[in-house]
Amino acid sequence: MTPLIQISGLTKTLTGQGEPRPILSGVDLTVHSGDSVAILGRSGSGKSTLLSLIGLFDRPDGGQYLLGGKDITRVPERRAARLRSEEFGFVFQRFFLLKHLTAAQNVAMALVNGQGWAARRNRRAKVMAALEQVGIAHLAKQRPPRMSGGEQQRVAIARALVRQPKILLADEPTGALDTETGALVIDVLHSATDRGCGLILVTHDHAHANRMRRVVRLTDGVLRPEPRGVLI
Numbered sequence: 344m345t346p347l348i349q350i351s352g353l354t355k356t357l358t359g360q361g362e363p364r365p366i367l368s369g370v371d372l373t374v375h376s377g378d379s380v381a382i383l384g385r386s387g388s389g390k391s392t393l394l395s396l397i398g399l400f401d402r403p404d405g406g407q408y409l410l411g412g413k414d415i416t417r418v419p420e421r422r423a424a425r426l427r428s429e430e431f432g433f434v435f436q437r438f439f440l441l442k443h444l445t446a447a448q449n450v451a452m453a454l455v456n457g458q459g460w461a462a463r464r465n466r467r468a469k470v471m472a473a474l475e476q477v478g479i480a481h482l483a484k485q486r487p488p489r490m491s492g493g494e495q496q497r498v499a500i501a502r503a504l505v506r507q508p509k510i511l512l513a514d515e516p517t518g519a520l521d522t523e524t525g526a527l528v529i530d531v532l533h534s535a536t537d538r539g540c541g542l543i544l545v546t547h548d549h550a551h552a553n554r555m556r557r558v559v560r561l562t563d564g565v566l567r568p569e570p571r572g573v574l575i
């Protein structure tokens with residue numbers, strides 16, 4: 344079966360104010376439908392940089408990136424924007440919810456606005472299904488300031504899932520949560536893979552990483568498999 348994501352020899356050098364810094368020097372990564380991969384690595388090793396390339400927020404300098412078998416290594420921004428919204432769901436450490444909107448309204452923000460009663464009914468059904476999927480349908484009318492951190496992150500995950508993305512990219516999604524709540528959020532993210540979604544999780548938490556099918560470590564600009572049980 345064609346992999347969802349097939350990355351080979353990806354390179355990226357970042358040019359800030361100082362000298363250009365090679366961050367990725369030949370990353371290989373293949374993700375299939377229903378796969379889950381945790382990316383570990385010390386702070387500054389380039390995990391977020393890699394995720395931004397996978398999520399098409401930026402382009403690599405070299406290597407190849409195939410999405411569903413199609414070469415998107417140098418995709419122009421217009422098509423990248425469409426792919427970002429149609430193929431990917433994003434979850435970050437910060438929840439980025441609008442405080443004055445309810446949970447359901449926050450999730451609905453991710454859907455294209457359609458006019459008329461049928462479009463509204465369809466949108467509402469999708470929103471409720473996404474909230475149901477993350478276990479907080481009962482909080483649909485609640486606003487973020489009255490929700491716990493874990494509940495807010497689940498709203499953010501529902502927002503990422505409502506368009507039924509093929510790939511879920513999560514960058515430190517438990518960074519702002521306590522251990523127990525974080526584990527629950529990892530459960531919710533992982534359950535998306537049961538429906539065929541591919542999940543890439545960047546985390547510092549070894550226990551959370553160990554919940555994924557595969558664990559890799561970004562060191563010296565390349566991804567290496569992390570032996571199970573040697574997570575320190």
Ligand SMILES: Nc1ncnc2c1ncn2[C@@H]1O[C@H](COP(=O)(O)OP(=O)(O)OP(=O)(O)O)[C@@H](O)[C@H]1O
Binds near residue numbers: 366385387
């Ligand atoms: N736009 C940029 N220009 C120059 N350097 C950058 C830029 N963005 C990030 N960097 C540097 O690139 C390196 C990799 O950053 P990145 O955020 O990808 O690491 P990370 O592994 O995600 O780190 P952390 O675990 O702390 O989030 C860091 O040293 C960072 O300071």
